[in-house]
Amino acid sequence: MMHARVQPETRRPRVAVIGTGGTFAMHGRHRFDWIEYADSGVIHPIDALLQSLGELAPDAEIVPVPFRSLGSVAIGPNDWLELARLIRDAAAADPSLTGFVVTHGTATLEETAWFLDLALSLDQPVVLTGAQRPANTDGSDAAANLRGAMAVASDPRSRGAGVLVVMGGAIFAARDVTKAASFELAAFEAPPYGPLGRVDADARVVYRRRMPDSEGASRARFRNVIDHAVALPRVDISMSYAGADGAAIRGFVQAGARGIVCAGLTPGRAASGERAALLEAVAAGVVVVQSTRSPRGLVPRQRFLAADGLLAGGDLSAQKLRIALMLLLAARDAQAAQDETRMNDEAIQACLLDL
Numbered sequence: 001m002m003h004a005r006v007q008p009e010t011r012r013p014r015v016a017v018i019g020t021g022g023t024f025a026m027h028g029r030h031r032f033d034w035i036e037y038a039d040s041g042v043i044h045p046i047d048a049l050l051q052s053l054g055e056l057a058p059d060a061e062i063v064p065v066p067f068r069s070l071g072s073v074a075i076g077p078n079d080w081l082e083l084a085r086l087i088r089d090a091a092a093a094d095p096s097l098t099g100f101v102v103t104h105g106t107a108t109l110e111e112t113a114w115f116l117d118l119a120l121s122l123d124q125p126v127v128l129t130g131a132q133r134p135a136n137t138d139g140s141d142a143a144a145n146l147r148g149a150m151a152v153a154s155d156p157r158s159r160g161a162g163v164l165v166v167m168g169g170a171i172f173a174a175r176d177v178t179k180a181a182s183f184e185l186a187a188f189e190a191p192p193y194g195p196l197g198r199v200d201a202d203a204r205v206v207y208r209r210r211m212p213d214s215e216g217a218s219r220a221r222f223r224n225v226i227d228h229a230v231a232l233p234r235v236d237i238s239m240s241y242a243g244a245d246g247a248a249i250r251g252f253v254q255a256g257a258r259g260i261v262c263a264g265l266t267p268g269r270a271a272s273g274e275r276a277a278l279l280e281a282v283a284a285g286v287v288v289v290q291s292t293r294s295p296r297g298l299v300p301r302q303r304f305l306a307a308d309g310l311l312a313g314g315d316l317s318a319q320k321l322r323i324a325l326m327l328l329l330a331a332r333d334a335q336a337a338q339d340e341t342r343m344n345d346e347a348i349q350a351c352l353l354d355l
Contacts, residue, residue, distance in 0.1 A: 015101055046065075264290055287325065
């Protein structure tokens with residue numbers, strides 16, 4: 001007598017969804033309110049928004065996790081610290097969670113994603129997504145982006161890949177992604193490397209590029225910063241342009257900047273009028289990193305940088321260099337507090353170029 005084989009029960013993925021506000025949570029005043037929808041003053045909490053969107057991922061259980069609602073132009077380092085701790089603590093409290101999705105405003109989505117990528121050390125996927133149009137307006141991408149993010153967070157191949165961004169059906173590494181357009185639906189890109197993969201129309205996840213290393217030796221320096229940092233050191237970005245005279249750099253130093261990223265002209269050099277201010281900043285103990293305002297720029301180690309005491313920013317964007325430098329300076333402060341060997345500028349340089 002033959003017996004039917006009993007198939008083992010497959011556990012349904014459980015994905016925590018953390019809402020932080022942004023366009024995703026806002027309410028348009030009319031069906032084509034795609035620009036000034038913030039004027040409605042309505043921001044939906046994540047649990048209410050999930051209920052209004054209906055079934056998005058029938059094969060996954062959605063676990064809403066409350067945070068606070070912010071416009072993406074308002075989010076800052078203290079919010080990043082709290083969000084990272086929330087994700088870390090939720091993962092520790094509920095090991096059955098398959099992954100995390102964070103809904104976020106698109107203006108600073110890439111910065112939050114990069115901070116979380118550096119600060120967190122989780123096996124579970126953390127996926128950020130947002131919307132270019134509010135959920136109640138025509139042509140909104142809110143539900144589709146959340147569906148795609150849920151699929152990526154539920155996929156076993158996403159584990160250990162660090163923080164990912166899913167927008168417009170594309171999967172991006174937090175390191176590479178940037179918002180390249182104000183109002184287009186396909187606003188996110190990753191120059192020059194491109195996306196890691198895509199989410200097909202049937203929610204199938206397709207990876208076409210190797211995942212970045214989220215546990216490299218340099219990244220170990222960022223771990224545990226969220227455990228002890230009350231606030232992150234101030235790091236500012238100075239934008240170079242023809243005729244820039246260094247006034248902004250001097251202002252940042254006067255305001256107490258511990259680090260400055262100079263988003264230089266496309267060759268990776270500051271304007272001539274800024275050099276004196278940069279030298280003054282270095283002499284005052286400020287860590288200065290030379291970057292470029294070019295979207296595909298590269299600033300390697302060079303003699304003129306070393307001679308002036310400036311660090312090379314490699315191919316990271318200025319905004320992502322700022323975040324990495326904030327975390328490195330916080331890690332250095334922690335070392336000093338614990339009487340450990342203090343990280344010098346050369347160690348910071350090596351780390352920045354290794355990310």
